[in-house]
Amino acid sequence: MGIYTFPVMLVGGIGLLAGVILAAASKFFAVEVDERATKIRECLPGANCGGCGFAGCDDYAANLIANPDLPTNLCPVGGAAVAQKISEIMGVSFEAATPKHAVVHCNGTCQNTKYAIDYEGPQTCAACNTMFGGRGTCNFGCIGFGDCVAACQYDAIHIVDGVAVVDPENCIACGACARACPKGLITMIPETSQIYVSCSSKAKGAVTRQACSVGCIACRKCEKSCPSGAITVNNNVASIDPEKCTNCGLCMSQCPTGAIRNVMYCDGNPANTAAHD
Amino acid sequence: MKELMIILFSAILVNNYPLSKFLGICPFLGVSKKLDSAVGMSAAVIFVMLMATAATWPIYDMLLEPNGLAYLQTIVFILVIAALVQLVETILKKYVPALYKALGVYLPLITTNCAVLGVTVLNITENYNFVESMVNSLGAGLGFMLAMVLFAGVRTRLENIDAPKYFQGLPITLLAASLVSASFIGFSGVVDGLFM
Numbered sequence: 178m179g180i181y182t183f184p185v186m187l188v189g190g191i192g193l194l195a196g197v198i199l200a201a202a203s204k205f206f207a208v209e210v211d212e213r214a215t216k217i218r219e220c221l222p223g224a225n226c227g228g229c230g231f232a233g234c235d236d237y238a239a240n241l242i243a244n245p246d247l248p249t250n251l252c253p254v255g256g257a258a259v260a261q262k263i264s265e266i267m268g269v270s271f272e273a274a275t276p277k278h279a280v281v282h283c284n285g286t287c288q289n290t291k292y293a294i295d296y297e298g299p300q301t302c303a304a305c306n307t308m309f310g311g312r313g314t315c316n317f318g319c320i321g322f323g324d325c326v327a328a329c330q331y332d333a334i335h336i337v338d339g340v341a342v343v344d345p346e347n348c349i350a351c352g353a354c355a356r357a358c359p360k361g362l363i364t365m366i367p368e369t370s371q372i373y374v375s376c377s378s379k380a381k382g383a384v385t386r387q388a389c390s391v392g393c394i395a396c397r398k399c400e401k402s403c404p405s406g407a408i409t410v411n412n413n414v415a416s417i418d419p420e421k422c423t424n425c426g427l428c429m430s431q432c433p434t435g436a437i438r439n440v441m442y443c444d445g446n447p448a449n450t451a452a453h454d
Numbered sequence: 455m456k457e458l459m460i461i462l463f464s465a466i467l468v469n470n471y472p473l474s475k476f477l478g479i480c481p482f483l484g485v486s487k488k489l490d491s492a493v494g495m496s497a498a499v500i501f502v503m504l505m506a507t508a509a510t511w512p513i514y515d516m517l518l519e520p521n522g523l524a525y526l527q528t529i530v531f532i533l534v535i536a537a538l539v540q541l542v543e544t545i546l547k548k549y550v551p552a553l554y555k556a557l558g559v560y561l562p563l564i565t566t567n568c569a570v571l572g573v574t575v576l577n578i579t580e581n582y583n584f585v586e587s588m589v590n591s592l593g594a595g596l597g598f599m600l601a602m603v604l605f606a607g608v609r610t611r612l613e614n615i616d617a618p619k620y621f622q623g624l625p626i627t628l629l630a631a632s633l634v635s636a637s638f639i640g641f642s643g644v645v646d647g648l649f650m
Contacts, residue, residue, distance in 0.1 A: 195537030
């Protein structure tokens with residue numbers, strides 16, 4: 178019997194000792210977790226999309242506790258409902274977030290622009306962008322392999338006719354597509370503003386004109402026509418300040434190339450595009 | 455001193471754990487997608503390997519061998535390493551949050567990783583004394599880090615290649631791993647020459 182009892186006792190004893198030490202350690206070295214963090218984490222949707230600017234829902238919850246001045250309305254997925262719950266837990270006044278959605282500042286569809294090279298490499302925008310800055314005649318436009326589509330968790334962006342188009346109904350403005358786009362074509366604008374510049378070409382007007390029929394040629398007609406001074410032309414491309422824009426649409430009618438568009442007509446349907454033209 | 459240097463460098467280059475002994479392949483393939491997570495994982499492996507050796511060598515030398523229980527080494531080592539990593543994790547969480555944040559995610563992953571268990575068992579098999587065992591563990595950890603960093607570089611390149619459909623993903627990764635492994639054969643015999 179002796180040859181069995183000692184090994185069994187030894188292994189059992191080591192196991193027991195380890196168990197006791199671990200139990201004691203978990204008591205003595207316990208880290209107090211702020212229960213508000215757990216509560217906030219339960220409120221958050223758990224999409225872990227990074228739209229708030231932190232590494233995930235857990236990280237946002239931890240940062241809210243660590244830094245009470247942090248806005249409670251950063252979660253784009255949960256929106257106002259979640260922001261209100263967090264504000265209640267944190268005991269701060271609630272401030273509704275302006276809902277946003279993504280827009281693609283390019284309208285270089287197959288009709289409007291052409292391919293300059295016959296690209297046969299890996300079918301991703303990031304890879305294609307390393308070759309002469311994309312396959313199209315415009316060096317600033319949408320490459321169209323859909324890195325943004327792959328990044329989107331909400332089925333809110335698609336490649337239609339060679340260019341990325343956002344579906345505002347599904348978009349929650351997490352910004353994943355904007356981070357994935359090697360051209361930086363995608364920005365988040367408030368849901369209330371509908372007019373946007375569908376071009377990002379920083380090339381001179383004549384060059385843009387040759388590359389694409391709907392590019393911004395920086396003629397400044399929109400800048401002059403805007404009654405609220407919301408449009409500025411910088412680096413050969415117009416940009417609209419959503420804070421000042423009143424959605425009057427005057428710039429759209431002034432634009433000679435149709436580079437300023439209304440998100441409502443941008444579902445990629447040619448009929449809709451024609452209607453706005 | 456010369457023997458220790460030989461042990462250290464042969465553990466890093468010649469007997470590289472993932473690439474020559476094929477231990478710890480799971481984290482080698484799993485966590486090598488990005489350089490920063492590869493470095494974090496390797497740091498955790500070095501840390502755990504050193505701690506595991508420091509704990510298991512005395513247990514074997516003083517408890518198991520004198521009682522003729524050497525056959526129990528695998529199960530006892532697993533038990534001790536698992537408990538130890540758990541304990542260290544709790545202590546780090548309390549006193550060194552910065553280190554816990556850097557290594558914390560990887561610690562449970564390598565609790566009973568075969569590379570960690572392998573290094574403790576091989577220390578016994580090779581009849582190393584305590585200092586030699588520690589040096590060997592350090593070398594094994596550094597070798598793991600070298601392999602991870604090299605392979606993370608290879609893998610970031612693999613992301614951008616146009617592989618045939620049936621080679622995409624894991625197959626092409628395994629092919630790349632075998633090439634990196636084959637290149638390490640070139641180191642055999644180097645260490646003896648280094649310290650002549």
